[in-house]
Amino acid sequence: MSALLELKGVSRSFGGVTAVHEVTTSVRQGEIVGLIGPNGAGKTTLVNLVTGVHRIDAGEIVFDGRRISGLKPHRISHLGVARTFQVVQPFPDMTVADNVAAGALFAGGGASVAAARDAAYEHLEFVGLGELADTLASALTLPDRKRLELAKSLAIKPKLLLLDEVNAGLNSREIDDALELIQAIADRGVTIILIEHVIKVVLNLSRRLLVLHHGELIADGPPDQVVKDPHVVEAYLGARFAARMRGEPA
Amino acid sequence: MRRFDTILGPLVVLALLIGFAFVGDNYFLRLATFMLMYAVLALSWNFIGGMAGYPSFATAAFFGLGAYCGAILQKAGVPMFLSWAAAGLFTGVFAMLLGRAILHLKGHYFAIASLIVAEALREVVNTWTELTGGGMGLNLPVLQMDVTDQARFFFFAMLVVAASTFVLSAVVIRGKLGFGLSCIKQNEDAANILGVDATRYKVFAFVLSAVFVGPAGAIYAGWVNYIEPADAFDVLLSVKPIVMVILGGAGTLYGPVVGAFAFLILEEVVWRNVLTFHSGLLGLLIVLLVLFMPQGLIRVTARRLFRRTAAP
Numbered sequence: 001m002s003a004l005l006e007l008k009g010v011s012r013s014f015g016g017v018t019a020v021h022e023v024t025t026s027v028r029q030g031e032i033v034g035l036i037g038p039n040g041a042g043k044t045t046l047v048n049l050v051t052g053v054h055r056i057d058a059g060e061i062v063f064d065g066r067r068i069s070g071l072k073p074h075r076i077s078h079l080g081v082a083r084t085f086q087v088v089q090p091f092p093d094m095t096v097a098d099n100v101a102a103g104a105l106f107a108g109g110g111a112s113v114a115a116a117r118d119a120a121y122e123h124l125e126f127v128g129l130g131e132l133a134d135t136l137a138s139a140l141t142l143p144d145r146k147r148l149e150l151a152k153s154l155a156i157k158p159k160l161l162l163l164d165e166v167n168a169g170l171n172s173r174e175i176d177d178a179l180e181l182i183q184a185i186a187d188r189g190v191t192i193i194l195i196e197h198v199i200k201v202v203l204n205l206s207r208r209l210l211v212l213h214h215g216e217l218i219a220d221g222p223p224d225q226v227v228k229d230p231h232v233v234e235a236y237l238g239a240r241f242a243a244r245m246r247g248e249p250a
Numbered sequence: 251m252r253r254f255d256t257i258l259g260p261l262v263v264l265a266l267l268i269g270f271a272f273v274g275d276n277y278f279l280r281l282a283t284f285m286l287m288y289a290v291l292a293l294s295w296n297f298i299g300g301m302a303g304y305p306s307f308a309t310a311a312f313f314g315l316g317a318y319c320g321a322i323l324q325k326a327g328v329p330m331f332l333s334w335a336a337a338g339l340f341t342g343v344f345a346m347l348l349g350r351a352i353l354h355l356k357g358h359y360f361a362i363a364s365l366i367v368a369e370a371l372r373e374v375v376n377t378w379t380e381l382t383g384g385g386m387g388l389n390l391p392v393l394q395m396d397v398t399d400q401a402r403f404f405f406f407a408m409l410v411v412a413a414s415t416f417v418l419s420a421v422v423i424r425g426k427l428g429f430g431l432s433c434i435k436q437n438e439d440a441a442n443i444l445g446v447d448a449t450r451y452k453v454f455a456f457v458l459s460a461v462f463v464g465p466a467g468a469i470y471a472g473w474v475n476y477i478e479p480a481d482a483f484d485v486l487l488s489v490k491p492i493v494m495v496i497l498g499g500a501g502t503l504y505g506p507v508v509g510a511f512a513f514l515i516l517e518e519v520v521w522r523n524v525l526t527f528h529s530g531l532l533g534l535l536i537v538l539l540v541l542f543m544p545q546g547l548i549r550v551t552a553r554r555l556f557r558r559t560a561a562p
Contacts (some may be wrong), residue, residue, distance in 0.1 A: 003550060034561065050426070051443060053439070053442075053443075070446075072442075072444040073443055073447055074442050074443075074445050074447045074448070077442075077443055077444060077445040078445050083443055085439075085443075086483075088442035089437050089439060089443075090437070090440070091433055091436040091437055091440065092436060092437075093436055094432065094433075094436065098429075101429075102430075102433050102441070102444050102446070103444040103445065104430060105430075105447025106267075106426075106430065106433075106441075106444055106445035108445075109442055112425070112426075113425065113426060113429055131397045151439075152444060156443075156445055157445060200377070210297075
């Protein structure tokens with residue numbers, strides 16, 4: 001199968017700090033890929049590079065056979081790349097339905113405001129927010145706001161969905177519900193990159209993990225191999241622990 | 251019922267205004283012309299400030315530019331209506347170029363950048379004496395009409411511009427552009443990610459906030475027959491529309507009109523009764539109104555007022 005998203009030697013630094021350093025990888029159509037790494041590893045920066053929020057310093061990003069690095073965020077979303085934000089970003093003074101309608105209208109090929117609103121109701125049913133369509137977004141609870149983020153992303157009819165810590169701040173019951181929903185989205189044929197801080201969450205869904213540490217890709221493979229990789233153990237638990245695991249004296 | 255609200259209501263107001271032009275005396279015609287001019291400024295500011303949430307102080311720049319553009323063209327022999335239209339076009343193009351330069355700034359930074367434009371233009375007009383008359387100002391050709399006909403003529407001219415601004419506002423607010431501006435106002439990053447071309451939308455709103463202010467300035471110049479830099483680029487021309495829109499209800503269709511009307515009445519009543527301290531009292535009134543009705547007059551209902559006093 002061909003690659004939907006390709007990163008070729010992508011780098012970006014802020015001042016003297018290298019946030020992402022020569023990351024090369026690709027994601028195939030239909031995959032659910034987990035992207036993990038400790039705090040400050042560069043996960044969110046990578047999402048910002050793919051969605052055009054930040055420019056890349058070096059390398060190239062190709063989506064669906066087309067170079068997208070250098071395009072503006074709204075152009076990239078028109079091509080079918082959606083994302084959720086780590087901190088939810090609703091339009092607080094709009095109804096839940098209008099929040100979703102915005103995505104349908106501007107990037108989802110909506111013909112008119114009315115048509116976009118109709119589409120919005122469908123997406124809201126799908127994520128389980130149908131009942132709350134006419135409430136103000138600012139009145140939603142955190143789990144519902146996360147669902148709203150997902151509905152907004154779906155409204156742009158994405159081929160690729162980047163979920164940036166969509167489970168952060170949820171309890172384990174709510175996480176289970178969210179994972180079920182993510183699986184349902186994947187079943188519709190949407191390719192998903194799941195950015196997570198907690199490995200456990202990713203293991204339920206992904207058959208492939210990417211591990212970022214200090215902006216570099218240090219592991220890429222099936223979860224059971226990746227979690228045993230000494231580099232990964234070292235990144236998460238420190239060099240001493242990694243050495244002890246290998247049976248060497250610390 | 252909804253149709254009554256959206257079409258019949260404004261038509262009734264329009265009919266009343268037209269009738270008024272033939273009944274009212276010169277003093278009231280003058281006030282009404284000012285009210286229409288204020289409505290143009292407020293409705294215009296509402297595009298960029300109310301709908302997109304960008305606090306523009308550029309209204310005075312657009313007004314002065316329109317006034318001088320119209321006056322200079324008329325002095326050069328261009329027919330009056332054509333010179334008014336040219337003032338709109340010129341101001342619109344100016345707003346597009348200016349918008350591309352400063353609309354990437356946000357909040358206070360944008361406000362300050364837009365505030366400086368009128369000051370800079372005033373200096374240019376002040377020094378470019380051979381074209382603009384500099385500090386001496388410009389005299390415009392006087393219309394060969396009797397005084398009442400003249401007052402009526404400028405009233406109708408302002409009415410046409412105000413009605414056009416209102417109609418365009420109605421179209422924008424209900425359409426895709428208004429939706430996009432509302433997204434930008436509430437969360438620009440999220441709007442971008444959902445496919446809103448924020449830069450283009452903001453520039454569009456900024457141009458809309460200028461194209462009617464230019465002709466209003468040109469008509470004003472013809473109306474008062476004489477303009478000078480301090481008058482045409484008066485910073486109050488930037489501040490008043492903001493107060494009117496906030497007074498009436500920002501981002502709404504009727505709010506700016508209601509706000510312009512309320513502001514004119516306040517201004518006139520206060521000015522007539524407390525001549526020595528009118529600006530101070532007006533300022534105080536505005537502060538109180540904004541404090542107690544932050545959503546604007548348009549969203550105030552008896553019930554809400556009651557609830558406010560019952561449970562503070």
